[in-house]
Amino acid sequence: MDRVVFGMRAAEAVANEANGRDAKRVFLLVSGTLDRSTDEIANVRAALGSRYAAEYSEMPQHMPRDAILRAAAVARDAKSDLIVTVGGGSVTDAGKIITVCLEHDIATLDQFDPFLLKVSPDGRLTWPSFRGPSVRQIAVPTTLSGGEFHMGGGSVDPVKKVRETIRNPHMVPAVVVLDPDLTRHTPMWLWLSTGMRSVDHAIEALCSPFGSPFVDGCALQALRLLSRALPRTKENPNDIEARADCQTAMWLAMTGMGSLIPMGASHGIGHVLGGSCDVPHGYTTCVMLPSVLRYNEPVNKEKQALISEAMGRPGQSAGDVVADLVRTLGMPSTLREVGVGPEKFDLIAKNSLLARWVHTNPRKISSEDDVLEILNMAA
Numbered sequence: 001m002d003r004v005v006f007g008m009r010a011a012e013a014v015a016n017e018a019n020g021r022d023a024k025r026v027f028l029l030v031s032g033t034l035d036r037s038t039d040e041i042a043n044v045r046a047a048l049g050s051r052y053a054a055e056y057s058e059m060p061q062h063m064p065r066d067a068i069l070r071a072a073a074v075a076r077d078a079k080s081d082l083i084v085t086v087g088g089g090s091v092t093d094a095g096k097i098i099t100v101c102l103e104h105d106i107a108t109l110d111q112f113d114p115f116l117l118k119v120s121p122d123g124r125l126t127w128p129s130f131r132g133p134s135v136r137q138i139a140v141p142t143t144l145s146g147g148e149f150h151m152g153g154g155s156v157d158p159v160k161k162v163r164e165t166i167r168n169p170h171m172v173p174a175v176v177v178l179d180p181d182l183t184r185h186t187p188m189w190l191w192l193s194t195g196m197r198s199v200d201h202a203i204e205a206l207c208s209p210f211g212s213p214f215v216d217g218c219a220l221q222a223l224r225l226l227s228r229a230l231p232r233t234k235e236n237p238n239d240i241e242a243r244a245d246c247q248t249a250m251w252l253a254m255t256g257m258g259s260l261i262p263m264g265a266s267h268g269i270g271h272v273l274g275g276s277c278d279v280p281h282g283y284t285t286c287v288m289l290p291s292v293l294r295y296n297e298p299v300n301k302e303k304q305a306l307i308s309e310a311m312g313r314p315g316q317s318a319g320d321v322v323a324d325l326v327r328t329l330g331m332p333s334t335l336r337e338v339g340v341g342p343e344k345f346d347l348i349a350k351n352s353l354l355a356r357w358v359h360t361n362p363r364k365i366s367s368e369d370d371v372l373e374i375l376n377m378a379a
Contacts, residue, residue: 001149002174004251006244010040010140010179014084015047017138017175025053027080029071029095031087031142032057038185041086054078059087061281062163062274063094063155065109072101083137085173086182088190089145089197089281096153096171099133109158117152117165122366123359132170139173142186143194144246145281146201148176149254156275162351163275172258178251180243188237192329193282195230195246198222198253199322200270200285204263205256207296207303207362218255220310225249227311231328265365265374266292268358272351279338286331287338291377292361293319299363335378345375 005013018026026048028041035041035057045052056071075083075098085095106112118126139148147153152167183191199222205211206219226249232242257263269292270284279287297304297319304318313321326333335341340348349368352358358365365371 001172001176004176004178006178006247008177008179010086010177010182011043011047013177013179014044014138014140017177018048018051018082018084021082023051023082025079025081026051027053027075027078027083028055029059029083029085029087029091029098030055030057031091034087034142034185040182040185044084044086053080059091059094061090062278063090063097063153064158065112065155066158068094068097068101068155069107069109072098072106076102081135083135084140085137086140086142088141088143088186089147089194092139092141092145092147092173093153093155095137095139096147096173097155097166099135099137099171100166100168102135103131103133112166115166117167117356119354119356119359121353123356125356127167130168132168136170136174138175138177140177140179140182142183143190143282144198144250145194146198146250146254146257148173149251150257154271161276162354163271178244178247180240180247183243183247184237188234189331190280190282192230192234193280193286193331195226195282196285196289196326196329196331197282198246198250199226199325200266200289201257201263202226202253203289203293203307203318203322204267205253205261206307207264207300208256208261208360209362210360211256211261212259215256215259215261218252220306222249222253223307223310225252227325230325234329262360263357264292264296265358265361268355268361269348269352269371269374271355271357272348273338273340276347276351277340277344279340283332283338286326286333287335287378288374290319290323290326290333291374293322294377295374296361296363335375342379345372348375
């Protein structure tokens with residue numbers, strides 16, 4: 001990543017970056033709602049002028065690979081030399097994978113296979129090495145998912161209904177533009193639930209057995225900001241300072257993942273809930289993180305005490321503190337509330353053992369029964 005831009009409206013920032021890179025054929029991958037319901041995308045097109053080449057605005061959540069192939073075909077046909085993504089985490093991650101599709105001429109589902117991270121049921125990870133993309137990405141996030149600060153991109157196999165990852169250092173966007181005013185168009189449920197996703201990034205980085213004091217400091221400051229700023233934006237959606245604090249906290253929270261600190265079971269099981277049960281990305285955190293904290297408490301009580309202190313509730317259970325924040329924000333707090341009943345638990349447990357971050361959870365998870373224990377706590 002070259003830089004993070006803030007204090008400037010998105011359209012102006014994107015145009016400046018395209019001009020500075022002498023991009024001639026800019027492809028926009030954007031939120032369809034933002035494109036249809038606001039003038040924000042039109043402003044970006046206008047600011048780019050003759051540098052604008054093409055656009056795709058129909059990317060579903062969870063990034064199904066057939067949709068990614070359709071968008072990549074548009075970018076390829078337009079001879080794109082720069083990708084600009086404006087939208088939430090699905091748009092951001094899809095943009096990262098499109099850069100790989102362009103570099104390696106991926107045009108069919110089976111061509112993804114050599115690039116995918118592979119996880120065996122016992123947690124062994126195979127990370128393919130490949131040439132990184134030469135067409136780079138500028139990311140303008142409208143949610144707090146944070147994927148623009150990471151070199152990996154997830155997508156869902158439309159046949160197996162499993163989320164898998166492609167990762168390369170050159171997949172991380174070259175530039176991230178943080179425009180808090182733009183986020184006022186984001187539906188409140190999406191803003192707040194992805195804000196909880198940032199809470200998850202901070203907590204699982206802090207609690208990781210593979211962390212560092214530098215990451216710990218960033219994670220704790222992220223939790224201080226998020227625990228105060230998220231309720232402020234719920235109370236007053238036009239509080240731009242609170243929105244800016246949330247974006248800063250998102251950046252801080254992603255320091256762990258940007259440093260390749262492995263996450264834990266909230267992320268691992270959450271990815272399965274998204275890929276196998278179609279639960280929105282942020283909601284997976286809301287329903288899983290408190291239970292994962294309670295499951296992990298016997299092995300990391302000291303770290304969890306730091307979480308409670310940073311979130312303004314010293315001496316209280318971190319699982320309870322996070323659960324209370326979820327309720328304060330009006331988010332779903334159980335699997336039942338997001339349409340996942342016990343009849344799906346066996347499938348979730350089976351697929352979770354193929355999710356790499358389940359195997360780097362602070363408390364060892366080695367069987368489907370261990371996952372079922374957490375799922376029953378979150379039911």
